Amino acid sequence: MAMHRNKTMIGIGIAVICYLLGPFVLSDYMLYLINLAAIATIGAVGLNILTGYTGLIAMANGAFIGVGAYTAAVLYTKLGVPFLLTIPIAGLMTAVVGMIFGIPALRLRGFYLAMSTLAAQILLMFVFNNWTSITSGERGIFLSPPNLFGISLVGDRGFFFLTVGIAALGMLLSHNLFKTDTGRAFIAIRDRDIAANIIGVDIFKYKLTSFAISSFYAGVAGALFGFYMTYVSPEAFGLNVSIDYIAMIIVGGLGNLWGGLLGAVFVVILPEFVDKVIEFVGQFIPMEYTFAAFRQLVFGLLIIIFLVWEPKGLTEILRRLFCWLKAKIFSPRSEVESLE
Amino acid sequence: MIKRISVVVMIVALSIFVFSGMGLAKAKQEIPIGIIGVFTGMDTDVNGMSYGTRDYFEWYNDKFGGIKGYPIKCIMLDGKNSIPDEVKNFKRLVSVEKAVLINGWGTGGTKALKDQVNKVVKIPYLSESLAIEVIDPVNCPYNFVLGPSYEGQIEIGMVWAKMQGAKTYAILHNDIEYGRGTTKNVIKAGLADKLGLEVLGTVEYPWHLTDCTAQLLRIKKMNPDYVYIQDSATNCTTILRDAAKVGFPASKLIADCWNFNPIIPETLGKDAEGFKPIMLFPDYGSDIPLMKEILEYAATHKIEKKDQNYVRGWTEGKLIVESIKRVIEKSNGKLPKTAQFRKMIRDEMEALENFDVGGSVPPVTYADHQGTSSAMIGEVRDGKFVSISDWIDIRKVREELNKK
């Protein structure tokens, strides 16, 4: 036990050191990827609460992120609300919107709920495009790089601390949630909503709560995304984004805390990786640029492979990998443990 | 077992990723130039302009062994016409490849990068999008485009229509920035009134267009002399087809530069006869000095896209190389440090005056970061595009009208 605690302490220590040193050793490009991944992690962890743990399929995460981004942008540019304040407000705003679009959950389940959220995605996009007095439509809103304690958060270094920090916090909160009654109620709704109801869980209340929490995460992610891109326009919040997020939690692992993180990292890094491979191969074999299509191809292929071979996602694969390596390195005994 | 294999594959994959990442170290004494193109998703049908620029660099390297002996290293990336991807490419080109100039693409991306380009990194950014927000030498000193803005093109359409003695005009546009925003600007600028041309209305349709009948019925009801379509070829095809459906003649339809695209007559046949796209550049194979260079290159290489966009790309390549050449002359044959280099290229580019690119556009003066504000009106005649007007310089027209 003590041994175990020590291990975790060491792990945390390493993490903190990486967190503090990272920005100063990595290139802007790498930092950019990490920041995107961190922002995506926030959104994915949130979506995992709703879809992975509560079992409500939401296809509007992209639009919810958009709501957050616009809220922050409008508060910051039009009303001059301080940067740090806009982030939680954006979260709350999005939570409210999420609850409104969660109301159909009163009657709908499964695919039909997914459809209502799809409608939400489309309607919100319509609002982004057409409520020009607030969103200035397709024109988009420019944001001047924000200040944090006097330091201008321009560029990727400053944002690294912010995004990664908030992502870590988000994961911690989600981790807490599923040690408690609320979390258990969510899972119960996913596993057997009727039984949960008869045990005394107010299904509708908890479904709405789940929507609220999940969209709060989305809102925060959106606000960060907006400030990071210094430009908010509808095209960044389309259905494809929502689908990417679903892909993240599935690839990462549904109903698993680390699923959100791994999935987000995977989906952000994968295209880079495929590009690199193509460039790498391209040095020897001349390649058409249409080979960029392979990015999409590989993405689709991997998703299918995951769902057919390893529905539990990356987390499970990594766990197995870990045990396997342990078995290979240490005694064959731990192999047995690992596999059961 | 399979699972384990997949695991191993993943490890190998990741390691390759890391190493190839290291492999991307920049070679020295080259001139790294980035191109952000579109090779997947919407708008790929016009990516000839990216290939054009790339090929020009290659041609130049082969012919002259680089600029003053320094070969150009061209890094071409896929921006997918999405903001996050273009920003990502930008970061890579700036921080990893240390590019000295970037040939950017999309409207959204160009706008999102406004601060990065002008305030943070300070790197000349010649974008393909003709978005008006960045055509501003004072506030966006590092943003360049080539050719009249979409607004300018609509107005060129108006001017030409007026020349034909038209009284009324209408604008049909999609619901994204490219359509809606542009149209709004034109209406605000109010050139039509000054010309004495009445804009009967603007009609909007969805970007993912399946059927435009309803919108065209509204247009037909207005019955304008000419209609300007603010959209690119894919949607324009649908529109032309439905125009024929509701019996609205194609000869009354003018559209922006992206519709100078052989696919349209090819697809629609007689329904496209008389359709009038804006021509910013002459077609591939037309009789201009610049074309000789292209053919020279084409003799030994495959030309990805044989269209006006390729000509455009080639032209941009010329402008870029010319400015860099001047920089190297100024710094007596040495390559300046990256930051300095970027600034100097910008200055030289801005300083270009009446620079002859070989007939693809009127001589370029880049003081306004727009190079040229002229275009011709084309028309489909038995399946071929022909230009039916001279260069119309919208800037001159504006100035004259403002004098009155």
Added chain:
Amino acid sequence: MSETLLKVENIHLTFGGLKAIDGISLDVCNDELVSLIGPNGAGKTSTINCICKFYDIDSGQIFFNGENITRLKPHQVARHRISRSFQNLDLFKGMTVLENIKLGAHINIRSGILSDLLYYGKTRKEERELEDFIVEKIFSLFGLSKYRNKHVGSLPYGLQKKIDIARALAARPKLLILDEPVAGMNSDETKEITEDIQKIREADISILLIEHDMDLVMNISDRIYVINFGENIADGTPQEVTANSDVINIYLGKSFEN
């Protein structure tokens, strides 16, 4: 005789024209174990589903502790401290044994979402108390301690049945409804469950039992209601019921002739 706890008055339920329950009445008094028996399809499970409000009854009244609970929602009924076990197991596969039973106590949890997210103060306290309660009272009762962190899906049927009952108990109910607790169990397991039920009674919890196993019913029931085709046939002490001719007709003298 102590005052009545649950009072079901002449309830009716129809599924698309088909009468499932046609005027059943029953009541359960404090500290009483009442059994509800009848042949398959007689409407036993439907009756308790009506009490739990999983079905909305067409007519009739249901009172609990003198309060009218006829028009409440299932989770509101649960808050009146009526909890039940399920005929075909409805455990939450995604949770461990401990978590399942913890959720059983849902109605007793007071802490809000914010403190849950922070896992701080009230939540932390409640979680600890709840865990202690479960470990001391319930695990010891059913001997589940060694399975506490196993996922329920992996456990044998008999054990799952126990967990189901344990989960119902975790709510500290006034009335516990057991739907065929020993169905599909061997004699040993049956004996265990019987003892468990006895123990539960000692904790002054009233029980409404549905069961086919006549020996069990006859042994532990205070009173028995016999229903058939959704109607009351007879009720009374085990002796009275066994003596009742209608009942004998229904069961063709099956289990209690000898």
Added chain:
Amino acid sequence: MFIQALIAGIAVGSVYALIALGMVLIYKASSVINFSQGALVMIGAYITYAVVTGIPAPLWITIPIAIVLSALLGVVIERLIFRYMTGVDLIAVIMVTLGISFLLEGSTTAIWGTLNYSFPKILPEMSFSLGGIHISEVYIWSFIFSMVILVMFTLFFKYSKIGLRMRAVADNQKASISLGIHPGKMISLSWAISCVVATIGGVMLANIKLLNLGLSGIGILVFPVVILGGLDSIIGAVLGGFIIGILGSLSAVYAGGLMGGAVDQVVSFVILLIILLVKPYGLFGTKETLRL
């Protein structure tokens, strides 16, 4: 004006109907909700294009080839993927179909690039004017096809032996196995048919627009149709198609002027939302029942 909008609506609606039919068929047979229908439509069009332009043979040879190929595609998808996807939760199924559409779009890009192609005229010329609006053959043909397929499916499921078996499989796989029906075969068959229908839809669409990757976008636009009609109702798919098509074009004509934006697509999703709240299982869908 109204009449014209109405006709235009029916024209578009019949294309929607065609695509919705494929989706419904798969749902009926294997209760898989197919988000890749749009991609199937797209690749179907590309396959037909490749065959028709690639093989120097008359249409009566090439078209059947194209149809067979797309049927094969359906079988392959079922065999390689959905065979292994039984009894998984809904989201996994949805995501797999999304994965399939990525895969298809990716491979299409890899094979044909991202250019626009102009689709060869393979539909017999037959166009006439109605209510002052000239209807091109594409719409007439898609109307005819949707009607024919509607009738065929209805008869197929009512009377033909295979159709009945399919329904049995959809109803209850275990029971159907005990009846000696091979569910896998039935499901692959349904995928094959659905792909063929998708291909027809794709050809229609490619005739209306250009042939390009954008075609797959229709997949999402069809959801309001299937929800309105009812996920498992063939007649519903067709009627839904017409209703959505008509409402779309009417709203574009009348509301389009008032509220700047491109309303027609939004309107259909507003309808979707209303339907879900008022009558979740659509006009003709069958309700799913909860048991305890």
